[in-house]
Amino acid sequence: MGELTKTLELKLVDPNLHKRQKLRETRDAYQRALQAAFDTGCDTQSATNDVVVEYDLSGYAKNALKKYVPQLCGNSYDANEIHDDHPVRFTNEGLQLDHQPQNAIEWYAKVPHHEDYHLWIPARANPDQRDWLEALNAGDAEMGKSRLFERDGTWYLHVTATRDVEDKSEASxxxxxxxxxxxxxxxxxxxxxxxxxxxxxxxxxxxxxxxxxxxxxxxxxxxxxxxxxxxxxxxxxxxxxxxxxxxxxxxxxxxxxxxxxxxxxxxxxxxxxxxxxxxxxxxxxxxxxxxxxxxxxxxxxxxxxxxxxxxxxxxxxxxxxxxxxxxxxxxxxxxxxxxxxxxxxxxxxxxxxxxxxxxxxxxxxxxxxxxxxxxxxxxxxGQKAGADDSATDGASLTGPQDSQADAETQQTTLGTYAS
Ligand SMILES: [Zn+2]
The missing domain is CATH 3.30.420.140 (YqgF/RNase H-like domain)
Known part of the structure; x- marks a missing residue:
């Protein structure tokens, strides 16, 4: 029995003006907290805590910073890489997913905003990762850390998930x-x-x-x-x-x-x-x-x-x-x-x-x-996949990868399960 971890891609669907504003507030507060903690050279969790505690962020984001900033400072990270669209990180308990299969947009993501306040936003999942979402929904996969980021006006969530898999038999x-x-x-x-x-x-x-x-x-x-x-x-x-x-x-x-x-x-x-x-x-x-x-x-x-x-x-x-x-x-x-x-x-x-x-x-x-x-x-x-109402939810996600997240990417793959 092995474990497989993957990053699941979700695209937030048309958040209204109010929600977009809240998402931007979260990102800006996170960005400022990250910059401040980095500039202070916080190389421990408690040092980071002393800085980020001031900011209007959820505990999930603050705790993620406490783990993240000491990593950066310990690795003589290039300050120039901390730029404005750095993804907001949340610890594994921050995000929640709800499944409403009867709706045209089936998934809803709970995104932390600040203490005691969060946003529910409909989300479209990468149809190729539907098995992962089913597993998460059934409690057969575990949700890990998540990242929230914006690209060209669209908001994305990347969520790591882990589940158990058995090695496949070697039969040809x-x-x-x-x-x-x-x-x-x-x-x-x-x-x-x-x-x-x-x-x-x-x-x-x-x-x-x-x-x-x-x-x-x-x-x-x-x-x-x-x-x-x-x-x-x-x-x-x-x-x-x-x-x-x-x-x-x-x-x-x-x-x-x-x-x-x-x-x-x-x-x-x-x-x-x-x-x-x-x-x-x-x-x-x-x-x-x-x-x-x-x-x-x-x-x-x-x-x-x-x-x-x-x-x-x-x-x-x-x-x-x-x-x-x-x-x-x-x-x-x-x-x-x-x-x-x-x-x-x-x-x-x-x-x-x-x-x-x-x-x-x-x-x-x-x-x-x-x-x-x-x-x-x-x-x-060969053929072109139907991009409308085909049996999967059609529109395949072509959202960009947040490549700078690699500091903590743990994409373990087991042989043939890499797909
Ligand atoms: Zn016959």
Whole structure:
């Protein structure tokens, strides 16, 4: 078992005038305190404390300075490098994240301002780091120090996080058993793989959980609409939070069971559909369904990813094109006479009718077997990622790195987990 630490990138979304003012106040006070402590040559925590105690900053920022300034002074740091856009550092307890998956902007960050005063600001996360945020949200990763900074009028938060991972097995790709993971509406998740002779094993379906999640979503929409009509926004909010928490509980249990299933297979690799392709492939309904469906995908995928990493199980993605339309036995396209049934159009194929989600899961597994695994690099050079409302939250974060933070960067990576 090892530990993995990463810097998570969050972009604060359109803070209003008041909040921007408060963020600037925090930064300016921090900057002045840092400069004063540095000029005084504070090389101990208590010496730094004597200087920074005067400033209108949160304890989280002051404590971060107490650790940071002695490091700088002890390293004959070049004073010129302490310039105006030095990031504001907070100790690990300073920042909090709240997840509101039903909202267009899903994350909220609590940013300390000064003693007993903080700001909640909606934040967009780097979609590639969603597994980390899910882990943090579930208490399966630990939040470390954070840094707040502004670049070109946009405010960013960089948060270090640490979680446990297991070393992956050394088995080569062709020795692995691909387990197809199909995420759907009828069955929330379906997993299946082929045994040594190539026959699909008995699949596992989480069909009842699909029903529960559908019911919870429906309750959410009818109830919150009713409450909002009556002007009970706050009741609607807290009721909504409770329902989403219930959905999240289902997701966490199911994703844990998916990883347990993988653990029971020798040299497993979990194969997921690449979310960046989902949008073009799905037969979406109305806007809301589409967004929620996307939310479910992204959340389930992220949870599977981090829980698989905890167990050393690799996860790969493949292009989902036609995984629900093609027959896993003969490759011909079929159709769905009913939601849960796939019917092969090839009269000579023995399959006839098959459980649709299982057919999809086997296709996903087979696509890995055929060597078609899509990595980030393939994508960058090939197709263009949807930058709007695709299944992940789309807009990839291109926020700048605060390179000067390297004094304390502890980006440990373990072999293949470096992605
Ligand atoms: Zn067929």
């Amino acid at each position: 790709a062709d020795k692995r058993t691909p387990i197809g993971v199909d995420i759907g509406e009828a069955s929330l998740v379906t997993v299946c793989h082929r045994d040594g002779s190539g026959s699909p094993v008995r699949p596992r379906l989480w069909a009842d959980d699909g029903k529960s999640v559908r019911r919870l979503r429906k309750t959410y929409f009818t109830a919150t609409r009713r409450l909002q009509k009556r002007g009970s926004e706050r009741i609607a909010d807290s009721f909504g939070d409770a329902l989403w928490n219930q959905i999240d509980d289902v997701f966490h249990r199911v994703t844990r069971e998916v990883v347990e299933y993988a653990e029971s297979v020798e040299n497993p690799v979990l194969v997921l559909e690449d979310l960046r392709y989902i949008r073009e492939n799905m037969d979406y309904g109305e806007y809301m369904n589409r967004r929620l469906h996307g939310w479910g995908f992204a959340k389930l995928h992220a949870q599977i990813r981090y829980k698989a990493a905890e167990k050393g199980i690799p996860v790969e993605t493949v292009n989902p094109r036609n995984t629900s339309k093609a027959c896993h036995a003969c490759g011909e396209h079929g159709y769905r006479p009913r939601q849960a049934t796939f019917r092969c159009s090839n009269g000579g194929c023995w399959v006839g009718e098959y459980q649709a989600d299982v057919n999809g899961a086997i296709n996903i597994a087979d696509r890995y077997r055929s060597g078609e695994s899509h990595r980030q690099s393939d994508w960058a050079s």
